Amino acid sequence: MHHPFTPVASVPVDEARARVHEEGWQSWSPSGAYTLGDKPYRPTNDNWATVCYRPGVTVPEDTFQGEGLLALDPGDGSPVRLWAAVDPTREVPSIRLVVADGRAEVSADGAVKEWTGNTVQSVLGDWADSLQLSAPRPAPTVWCSWYEYFTQVTEDDIHENLRAMETLDLPIDVVQIDDGYQKALGDWLTLSGRFRSRAGIADAIRARGRRAGIWTAPFLVDPASDLAAEHPEWLVRDADGGFTHAGRNWGHDLRVLDTTHPEAAAYLTDVFRTLRAEGYDYFKVDFLYAGALDGVRHSAVDPLTAYREGIRLIREAIGEDAYLLGCGAPILASIGLFDAMRVSPDTAPHRRPEADDYSQPGQDPAEFTGVGRQWQHGRFWINDPDCLMARPAVETRERWAAHVEATGGLMASSDRLLSLDEWGVATTRRLLGGADR
Numbered sequence: 001m002h003h004p005f006t007p008v009a010s011v012p013v014d015e016a017r018a019r020v021h022e023e024g025w026q027s028w029s030p031s032g033a034y035t036l037g038d039k040p041y042r043p044t045n046d047n048w049a050t051v052c053y054r055p056g057v058t059v060p061e062d063t064f065q066g067e068g069l070l071a072l073d074p075g076d077g078s079p080v081r082l083w084a085a086v087d088p089t090r091e092v093p094s095i096r097l098v099v100a101d102g103r104a105e106v107s108a109d110g111a112v113k114e115w116t117g118n119t120v121q122s123v124l125g126d127w128a129d130s131l132q133l134s135a136p137r138p139a140p141t142v143w144c145s146w147y148e149y150f151t152q153v154t155e156d157d158i159h160e161n162l163r164a165m166e167t168l169d170l171p172i173d174v175v176q177i178d179d180g181y182q183k184a185l186g187d188w189l190t191l192s193g194r195f196r197s198r199a200g201i202a203d204a205i206r207a208r209g210r211r212a213g214i215w216t217a218p219f220l221v222d223p224a225s226d227l228a229a230e231h232p233e234w235l236v237r238d239a240d241g242g243f244t245h246a247g248r249n250w251g252h253d254l255r256v257l258d259t260t261h262p263e264a265a266a267y268l269t270d271v272f273r274t275l276r277a278e279g280y281d282y283f284k285v286d287f288l289y290a291g292a293l294d295g296v297r298h299s300a301v302d303p304l305t306a307y308r309e310g311i312r313l314i315r316e317a318i319g320e321d322a323y324l325l326g327c328g329a330p331i332l333a334s335i336g337l338f339d340a341m342r343v344s345p346d347t348a349p350h351r352r353p354e355a356d357d358y359s360q361p362g363q364d365p366a367e368f369t370g371v372g373r374q375w376q377h378g379r380f381w382i383n384d385p386d387c388l389m390a391r392p393a394v395e396t397r398e399r400w401a402a403h404v405e406a407t408g409g410l411m412a413s414s415d416r417l418l419s420l421d422e423w424g425v426a427t428t429r430r431l432l433g434g435a436d437r
Contacts, residue, residue: 005096005107008083013104017075020097021120023066025054026289026330028345030358030365032372033120036099040064041358051247052359055293057094068092068332071120072104079116082123086111088332090304121375128379131335139340139382139410140173140211140323141432147389147414153180154194155201162208164417168425171433174282175205176213186221186228188271202279213282214275218268218314219291220246221255228255234264236295244295256290259310260299272317281322285314288329304333311337325384340382340410343373347386349394363396367403377409387414388431390424401427
């Protein structure tokens with residue numbers, strides 16, 4: 001439900017020097033600072049608007065908009081101003097800024113509180129500190145299958161890289177299997193033909209002295225999955241009685257699991273308890289925006305409450321000692337729930353994103369938003385800048401490695417390790433070895 005925008009401030013600005021920080025809705029939404037003459041990054045198609053930005057929200061032309069947070073450096077030497085959600089885990093208002101006649105006119109569609117500070121990043125940090133969260137635990141170092149094998153990863157690929165970690169003497173704590181081991185989104189406990197045994201590969205990882213990690217997209221359901229066919233009542237519906245549309249990914253439409261339905265909640269709990277019992281204790285949960293989409297649920301709760309309850313179910317099932325990394329997650333609604341959080345869109349072996357949409361995979365958008373959200377690191381969670389790719393085929397790999405290193409965040413390698421050259425091995429060893437462990 002969207003409320004009307006009401007004025008909250010009118011601030012004189014130096015139009016040549018002022019900067020505005022927009023906070024995006026979720027992990028992949030562009031977030032960072034702009035000059036008043038810049039055009040902020042916006043979705044270039046309707047599907048990405050749903051999957052990567054705040055769904056159902058269109059920003060007018062010549063308007064800056066932050067979701068729950070918007071900061072302004074007036075550029076005239078006066079303090080930086082920040083307008084922030086009052087209770088960000090319950091309500092995330094949109095905050096707008098337009099410039100007219102040398103003044104920034106700020107409005108919001110919900111309650112906000114104003115802060116002042118010296119710089120954009122420091123005032124955001126001050127606001128985060130005021131929430132008084134406990135410090136996050138240090139992150140383990142990780143190898144992840146995604147950026148080399150994508151959905152075609154096999155069990156044999158995992159074994160090959162396990163052996164290579166030893167041969168190359170790489171300081172990797174967690175071996176994380178990404179998308180591709182499961183038959184379908186939603187059917188998490190049914191294997192694809194590329195894996196023989198989930199418990200067996202976890203045992204193999206642990207036998208080599210490393211921890212087993214696994215990827216899921218717990219709130220997404222493929223319409224062609226067994227789950228969708230057998231339990232349509234477990235899916236979130238839209239106001240017209242159809243199913244809530246979670247966007248097109250993997251080439252087709254996706255549905256949303258209704259975690260407020262007792263049987264769906266029991267299923268989700270069973271999935272994560274099973275994975276934990278099989279020996280996995282590092283969980284990357286992805287595409288989490290889906291859990292906060294509008295829709296008709298079994299319980300009449302608002303989407304952010306449903307989302308937080310869904311994450312709590314997962315945490316209960318895996319236990320406090322397991323490590324939980326969020327991705328594609330509504331940022332402010334996730335405060336206090338995760339050990340680590342992806343704070344940018346995906347990286348890629350190339351710099352520029354598709355259609356120049358800064359929510360899409362590419363090193364440029366991952367760097368822009370990763371830098372813009374550096375203030376979250378160590379306050380809300382360990383920031384995940386996305387994986388290091390150090391193989392020769394990666395465009396500007398030196399620059400990407402420098403960005404990952406500078407964040408001080410979660411350090412994860414995502415190469416076929418035997419494809420690394422001397423620079424790639426040395427860089428991977430250095431970044432993972434120097435991680436704050």
